[in-house]
Amino acid sequence: MIKKRIIPCLDVKDGTVVKGIQFKGLREIGDPVELAKRYNALGADELVFLDISATETGHNLMIDVIRKTAQQLFIPMTIGGGIKSTDDISRLLNAGADKVSLNSSALANPQLIKEASDKFGSQCICIAVDAKWEADKEEWYCYTHGGKKRTDIKTLDWVQQVEALGAGELLVTSMDYDGMKQGFDHRLLNKIQALVSIPVIASGGGGNAQHFADLFKETDVSAGLAASIFHDEEVSIAEVKQCCTENGVDMRNV
Amino acid sequence: MIAIVDYGLGNIANLTNAIRFLGYETILTHDEEELRKADVIVLPGVGHFKDAMDRIDAIGLRELLTDLEKTKPFIGICLGMQLLFQHSEEGDVDGLGFLPGEVKYIVSDLPVPHLGWNNLHSSYPGLDKDVYFIHSYKVVTDENVVATADYGQEIVAIVQKDNVIGIQFHPEKSGDYGLEILNQALQGGWK
Numbered sequence: 001m002i003k004k005r006i007i008p009c010l011d012v013k014d015g016t017v018v019k020g021i022q023f024k025g026l027r028e029i030g031d032p033v034e035l036a037k038r039y040n041a042l043g044a045d046e047l048v049f050l051d052i053s054a055t056e057t058g059h060n061l062m063i064d065v066i067r068k069t070a071q072q073l074f075i076p077m078t079i080g081g082g083i084k085s086t087d088d089i090s091r092l093l094n095a096g097a098d099k100v101s102l103n104s105s106a107l108a109n110p111q112l113i114k115e116a117s118d119k120f121g122s123q124c125i126c127i128a129v130d131a132k133w134e135a136d137k138e139e140w141y142c143y144t145h146g147g148k149k150r151t152d153i154k155t156l157d158w159v160q161q162v163e164a165l166g167a168g169e170l171l172v173t174s175m176d177y178d179g180m181k182q183g184f185d186h187r188l189l190n191k192i193q194a195l196v197s198i199p200v201i202a203s204g205g206g207g208n209a210q211h212f213a214d215l216f217k218e219t220d221v222s223a224g225l226a227a228s229i230f231h232d233e234e235v236s237i238a239e240v241k242q243c244c245t246e247n248g249v250d251m252r253n254v
Numbered sequence: 255m256i257a258i259v260d261y262g263l264g265n266i267a268n269l270t271n272a273i274r275f276l277g278y279e280t281i282l283t284h285d286e287e288e289l290r291k292a293d294v295i296v297l298p299g300v301g302h303f304k305d306a307m308d309r310i311d312a313i314g315l316r317e318l319l320t321d322l323e324k325t326k327p328f329i330g331i332c333l334g335m336q337l338l339f340q341h342s343e344e345g346d347v348d349g350l351g352f353l354p355g356e357v358k359y360i361v362s363d364l365p366v367p368h369l370g371w372n373n374l375h376s377s378y379p380g381l382d383k384d385v386y387f388i389h390s391y392k393v394v395t396d397e398n399v400v401a402t403a404d405y406g407q408e409i410v411a412i413v414q415k416d417n418v419i420g421i422q423f424h425p426e427k428s429g430d431y432g433l434e435i436l437n438q439a440l441q442g443g444w445k
Contacts, residue, residue, distance in 0.1 A: 001404055002364075003371040003384060040429070045371055071271050076386055076427045096267045098388075098427060121301035121333075123367050123388045168367050168390075199365040222370060252371040252384040254429065 070096025181207025304345025355395025
């Protein structure tokens with residue numbers, strides 16, 4: 001049967017990997033190509049690069065990063081951040097990306113999801129959803145621009161809409177849990193997975209190996225994603241996989 | 255020389271990278287002379303079945319591919335494998351028809367696309383580890399099956415009939431093990 005995936009996420013700004021805590025206070029971590037190779041050797045099942053560059057020059061550096069990484073790395077690579085058009089997607093796929101993840105541009109123009117999935121296939125269109133709970137409204141709302149801008153779009157409506165438009169996968173980040181290292185947002189993830197039939201990657205809150213095992217035991221999501229805990233070597237991918245295996249979760253043997 | 259058939263579909267950089275990484279020379283082309291000179295023909299593809307067949311027909315490749323298939327090692331990968339078969343539900347169109355069978359949507363209670371690492375099952379040695387799948391349609395055939403995967407239903411993963419090989423998953427995205435399988439296919443496959 002299909003294995004649950006463990007995915008390190010590398011936030012890349014102007015060609016360098018950085019990761020903020022709850023989307024604030026960026027700090028430098030390192031060379032993306034070297035990090036990608038290291039994660040491949042350590043058993044990562046897939047990599048996500050989020051390009052958080054603010055400039056055209058920064059985005060162009062990302063193309064180089066993808067090209068160099070793809071020449072040396074033979075596991076799936078998803079690229080997100082700053083993607084505005086099918087031309088952008090085409091450039092990324094041609095450089096060696098396997099999937100692209102769209103967030104702000106999809107919320108601004110949902111039709112882009114349909115155009116992109118018609119042109120490149122659903123399988124390479126992942127929609128990134130940054131969700132924040134609002135207790136007074138008892139709803140999650142979608143955020144854009146790296147969690148800085150709130151939209152009026154309800155997360156649980158949006159995920160169904162993007163599936164209907166042809167998205168092949170969801171990357172769901174709980175902004176309430178991100179950076180807290182207290183475990184994943186099972187409530188949000190279960191709500192979403194019950195509404196869609198495409199695979200969901202869970203992000204936000206993974207702080208130790210047991211959190212991943214709990215994620216896969218208590219939700220039906222396909223993958224768990226984390227960044228700083230892997231970059232800072234607080235926990236290794238091998239430890240995560242061993243813990244999951246001990247908890248009866250099927251993992252890929254490398 | 256390994257010729258990767260260029261019919262205007264994107265996302266073939268990685269297949270080229272992997273074949274080169276294995277030490278082969280590659281050429282991305284739809285030129286008849288180049289294709290006829292090549293030692294192995296690789297038909298790549300991601301995306302929509304009908305779009306792919308339309309593009310193949312638009313540049314007049316169907317007849318040439320049909321001719322090459324009779325004489326050379328011919329490997330279809332992912333959508334490229336599906337194109338080898340007779341017909342697809344995706345766009346309700348005929349494929350190249352080199353192999354008997356149909357391409358159908360994966361109807362499942364599990365998430366679709368069938369996306370991620372899944373292990374192969376085969377009576378051939380060495381075809382038992384995890385490889386990376388990403389597809390919403392599957393090949394349905396009783397013949398020429400070399401390996402399958404289990405996704406609550408049987409997923410045909412590798413087929414081979416003489417010189418024609420189809421690989422549903424992405425060997426170029428399946429780590430070192432995937433590269434081994436790709437190399438085996440380029441070296442003549444499993445029969």
